[in-house]
Amino acid sequence: MSDILNQLHTAVVAGETDPARELAEQALRASIAPLTAIDEALNPAMEIVGGKYETGEYFIPDLVMAAEAMKAAMQVFEPALMARQEERQVLGTVVIGTVEGDIHEIGKSLVATMLSAAGFQVHDLGVDVPASRFVEQVRETGANVVGLSALLTTTMLGQEAVVEALQEAGLRDQVKVVIGGAPAGPEWAETIGADGYAENANEAVGVVKQLLGI
């Protein structure tokens, strides 16, 4: 891994927002592809942060700081990813968000970014999104994919609530619903009547393409 990416990795693990932003800018100037930086520096950094939290070395403030550093770097990479997308045909329209009651943002945003980078038009509704908001946005955009993130065992039920709300609104047949987040899995997807599940952002792109027959 390049020296810049090593330093970026370290900055995210340490929760250093300004250095993370500056190193992301340096990476772009050094012609490092944004997806390479995400795969080699940012994702592995968050895995380390998660591990440190689980072993008791890191506490919630450390997680928040690492998340902020990751977000700062992503804000630098996103325009570069989008610029590449503009040259490509739009593969589909995705409405994505983290379900109601859940504020975990990083995984969902990564999936959104990867789908954008792959050529989808993505409407990211953010976190703590009520089912009714997903329905409204699908209606407004004519989306053909809905992505639902949940990181808590308690908020997984929110994924089911969105599937039901889409059904009630008569929009269920228009969209493929794909779910993700640590507590979810293929069985849960089947139980709640979702169309697919993906374990990570790379897999999400493949699953969505497969569901749409692309």
Ligand code: B12
């Ligand atoms: C960072 C973090 C936080 C940060 C979030 C910051 C932010 N801005 O996002 C903060 C500190 C705010 C936080 C808060 C809480 N957290 Co928290 N958090 C984490 C942590 C350490 C990492 C999550 C993360 O960002 N991972 C990195 C990303 C890249 O991975 P990911 O989220 O899994 O996403 C990937 C896949 O899941 C998938 N994916 C995700 N979404 C989607 C969506 C679609 C459509 C698809 C296809 C795929 C997909 O692709 C992603 C990219 O590869 C996890 C532990 C862990 N190891 O997961 C705990 C964890 C999720 N948190 C937990 C808990 C308990 C909480 C709190 C309740 C703590 C508290 N007591 O306050 C609160 C909940 C607040 C709320 N209402 O939501 C528990 C959940 C336990 C459970 N099973 O319910 C965990 C598992 C920690 C633990 N071991 O106890 N947390």
